[in-house]
Amino acid sequence: KAAAIPAPERTFMGTVGDTAISLGKGAIAVPESAVGLAALATGGRVGKFLENQDGMIGFRPKAAKAMLDEGLSDAQKHANKQVMEAEGLWETVKAAVRNPSVAAQSAVESLPLMGAGGVIARGLMGLGARGALAVGAGEGVAAAGGAAEQIRQQTPDGLLTGEQAALAAATGAATTAFGALGAKIAQRLGLADVDALIAGAATNPKAAKGVVRMTLEGAVAEGLLEELPQSVAEQVLQNQALGRPLDEGVNQAAVLGTMAGGLMGGGANLVSSATRAPASTPAPAPVPVPT
Numbered sequence: 001k002a003a004a005i006p007a008p009e010r011t012f013m014g015t016v017g018d019t020a021i022s023l024g025k026g027a028i029a030v031p032e033s034a035v036g037l038a039a040l041a042t043g044g045r046v047g048k049f050l051e052n053q054d055g056m057i058g059f060r061p062k063a064a065k066a067m068l069d070e071g072l073s074d075a076q077k078h079a080n081k082q083v084m085e086a087e088g089l090w091e092t093v094k095a096a097v098r099n100p101s102v103a104a105q106s107a108v109e110s111l112p113l114m115g116a117g118g119v120i121a122r123g124l125m126g127l128g129a130r131g132a133l134a135v136g137a138g139e140g141v142a143a144a145g146g147a148a149e150q151i152r153q154q155t156p157d158g159l160l161t162g163e164q165a166a167l168a169a170a171t172g173a174a175t176t177a178f179g180a181l182g183a184k185i186a187q188r189l190g191l192a193d194v195d196a197l198i199a200g201a202a203t204n205p206k207a208a209k210g211v212v213r214m215t216l217e218g219a220v221a222e223g224l225l226e227e228l229p230q231s232v233a234e235q236v237l238q239n240q241a242l243g244r245p246l247d248e249g250v251n252q253a254a255v256l257g258t259m260a261g262g263l264m265g266g267g268a269n270l271v272s273s274a275t276r277a278p279a280s281t282p283a284p285a286p287v288p289v290p291t
Contacts, residue, residue: 007078014073015101021072022105025065026112032061033113033142036149040168044152044160051158062153076101084252092251096259103259110260117142118198125199132187135196136180139230144172147234151241167241174233182226191218192272194264214269222265223258231257 038046052058072080079099086095096103121138125131148168152160160168179195186193191214235253239246 008074010073010075010101014075017071018073018076018101018105019108021068022108023112024068026109028061028064028068029109029113029146030116031059032149033116033145035059035061036145036147036152036168037141039148039152039160040144040165043162043165044148044155044158047149047152048158051153053158061149076105083256086251089251089254092255096255100259103256104263106256107260107263110264113142113146114139114195114198117195121195121199131196131199132180132183135183135193135199136176136178138199139179139195140172140174140176143175143230143234144169147171147238147241151238154242164241167237171234171237174237175230178226178230178233182221185225186218186221189217189221190214191221191265192268194222194268197268197272211270214272215266218269218272219262219266222268223260223262226265227257227261228254 035047035050047059050059069077079102082099083092083095083102086092117138118135119138120141121129121134124134124137129137148160148165151164151168152158155161155164183193183196186196231253232250235248235250236246239248239250
C-alpha cells in the first residue's frame with residue numbers, strides 16, 4: 001500500500017491569503033446572484049449576453065472563482081481535495097473533521113451573499129413583511145439567483161430551459177422555507193440567528209443562558225436545522241436541473257453545510273451573549289424612616 005502523501009505545512013500568512021480568496025469568491029457570488037435573477041426572467045439570455053463567451057471581456061464568475069482557487073495555499077488545496085474526493089457520508093465527515101479549514105473557508109465565502117440576503121430582507125421588512133419570513137425570503141431570493149446562474153453556466157448552450165428555471169426558483173423557495181423556520185426556532189429558543197442578525201431582525205434573547213450553552217445551541221440550530229436541509233436541497237435540485245445523479249455531491253454539501261452553519265451559528269451566539277446587556281434588577285424598596 002502506498003504511503004499517504006503528507007499534508008503541506010500551513011502558515012499564518014497562507015491562511016490569511018486563503019481567507020481573502022474566500023471573501024473574494026463570496027463577493028463575486030453577489031453580482032452572480034443578481035444576474036441569475038435576471039436569467040430567471042429571460043431564460044438565461046442576460047447571463048449569456050454578459051458572459052460574452054467569445055469576447056475579450058465579460059462577466060464570467062465561474063472562471064473568476066477558478067482563477068482565485070489557483071491562488072490558494074498548497075495546504076488549503078490539499079485540504080479541499082481530501083474532502084471533495086471522499087466517498088460516502090462517513091468518510092466525508094472524517095475528512096472534513098481532519099481538515100476543518102474547508103468548512104471554515106466555506107463559511108467565510110458565504111458571508112457576502114448572506115449580507116446581500118440581509119439587504120433584501122430589510123427591504124421586505126420595510127414593506128411590512130414579518131421578521132422570520134423576511135429573513136427567509138431574503139436568503140431565498142439570493143439563493144434562487146445564485147442557483148439559476150450556476151446552472152446556466154453549465155448548460156451546453158449557456159441558456160436555461162423552463163424546467164431549469166423552475167428548479168432554480170424551487171431552490172429559492174426551499175431556502176426561504178428552511179431559513180424562515182430556522183429564524184423562528186432560534187427566536188423561540190432565545191438564540192441569535194445569524195441571518196436575522198444581518199437583516200437587523202434579531203431580538204434580544206429571552207432566556208439568560210450561559211455563553212457555552214448559547215454557543216452550542218446556536219451551532220446546532222444554524223447547522224442542523226437550517227444549513228443542512230438547505231444545502232442538501234440546493235445540491236439535489238441543481239443535480240436534477242443538469243441531468244446528473246441526484247446524490248452527486250450531496251455528502252459534501254450536507255457535511256460542509258452543517259459544519260459551516262454550526263461555525264456561524266455558534267459564533268453569532270457567542271458574540272450575542274458577550275454583548276448582551278445584563279438583566280436589570282429592580283431597585284430596592286425604600287426603607288421606611290421611623291417618625
